[in-house]
Amino acid sequence: MIIKTRDFGEIEIDEKEIVTFKCPILGFDDFKEFIVLIDESIGENFAWLQSVEESELCFTLANPKLIGDDYKPHINDDYMNAVGGSYDEMWLIDVISEKVSDSKVNLKSPIIINTKEKLGAQAISESPLPIRYQLFAGKESV
Amino acid sequence: MLVLSRKVEESILIGDNIEIKILDVTGDKVQIGITAPKEVTVLRSELKETIEENKSSATGASKDLLQELFGKK
Numbered sequence: 001m002i003i004k005t006r007d008f009g010e011i012e013i014d015e016k017e018i019v020t021f022k023c024p025i026l027g028f029d030d031f032k033e034f035i036v037l038i039d040e041s042i043g044e045n046f047a048w049l050q051s052v053e054e055s056e057l058c059f060t061l062a063n064p065k066l067i068g069d070d071y072k073p074h075i076n077d078d079y080m081n082a083v084g085g086s087y088d089e090m091w092l093i094d095v096i097s098e099k100v101s102d103s104k105v106n107l108k109s110p111i112i113i114n115t116k117e118k119l120g121a122q123a124i125s126e127s128p129l130p131i132r133y134q135l136f137a138g139k140e141s142v
Numbered sequence: 143m144l145v146l147s148r149k150v151e152e153s154i155l156i157g158d159n160i161e162i163k164i165l166d167v168t169g170d171k172v173q174i175g176i177t178a179p180k181e182v183t184v185l186r187s188e189l190k191e192t193i194e195e196n197k198s199s200a201t202g203a204s205k206d207l208l209q210e211l212f213g214k215k
Contacts, residue, residue, distance in 0.1 A: 007205035027193035028200070039205065041213050048205075059199040060208065093196055096203035100211055109192045122196075124189065131191045142212060 004055035007048060008037060018052055019113055023082035023121035025049075025093075026109065031057060034120065036091070036113070047091060049111065061091035062105045062135060073110055073125035082121040087112035093122075094135065101139055104132045 002012050018033050025031070033052040038044055045066055051057035064071050080086065090112050092105040107129040113120040136142055146154060153163035159179055166173040176184050185193075 025196055026189055027196050039209070042208055043212075043214060046208055046212055057200060059196065060203055093199045095195060095198040096208060096211065098207060104195070106192060106195045108188070122192075124186075124192070131188070131195060 003035070003050075003052055005037070005048075005050045006056050006058040008039075008050075011037075013052075016118070019115075019118050019120040021120045021122070023079060023123075025059070025111070025122045026124075028057065036061070036089075046094075046096075049091070049093075060094050060096055061111065062094040064090050064092055064110065066135060067092070067105070067107065067133075071107065073107065073123070073129055074127045075110075075112060075123045076126060079112065079121050079123035083112055083114040083119040084117035085114075087114050089113040089115050100136045100142055101134065103135045105135050106131050107133045 001015055002010055004010050013035055017035055019035065021032050021034060025034075031051045031053055034049050035052055037048040037050050039046075039048075045063045047061040047063070049059040049061055075087075090110050092107065092110055094103060094105045096103045107125075108127075108131045109122050109124050111120060112123050148154065148164045150164050150167055153161050155161055159177075160182065161175075161177040163175040163177075164172060165175045178184055
């Protein structure tokens with residue numbers, strides 16, 4: 001199917017790639033269907049979570065690998081169940097700023113996806129993690 | 143701030159149609175049941191910041207900026 005996107009114009013996607021958020025992205029409860037887009041020129045450190053239902057709705061995501069191996073948020077059963085019992089992909093909603101050191105990621109509420117079942121959720125971790133974590137603290141460029 | 147003591151199964155009414163009931167207390171955790179009209183937003187307070195960040199992400203950086211900052215040169 002062809003969908004309209006905010007940043008990539010009209011693109012053709014495989015319907016099987018659509019992820020359903022039974023447990024919504026907080027503040028965006030009306031939108032359930034999203035697709036993760038990766039731009040080859042940027043690579044897998046960043047991605048877009050594009051709404052299938054609303055072309056202008058799109059979040060930017062950061063790969064948790066950027067945080068390091070220590071980042072292991074505890075996800076409780078409610079969210080695990082919402083994605084079919086387990087997840088195999090995780091992304092962090094980010095707010096990228098022109099001044100790179102101001103860019104932030106939400107470590108408290110990662111996006112978890114079960115890519116087999118195509119189910120996603122924004123999990124609220126019970127671990128004491130920051131919501132506005134500086135992704136590139138002190139760096140002027142990356 | 144109004145401070146009230148309640149036991150398990152007791153509740154508090156706010157206005158005509160909001161009820162807050164203490165369901166269970168275990169250690170430092172309190173389970174609370176909330177009955178409120180659909181149009182009333184009920185939110186764990188720490189979620190407010192996540193909603194703000196989600197909104198900032200949705201209205202934030204364009205692809206051009208990401209490419210400029212992180213694009214493969």
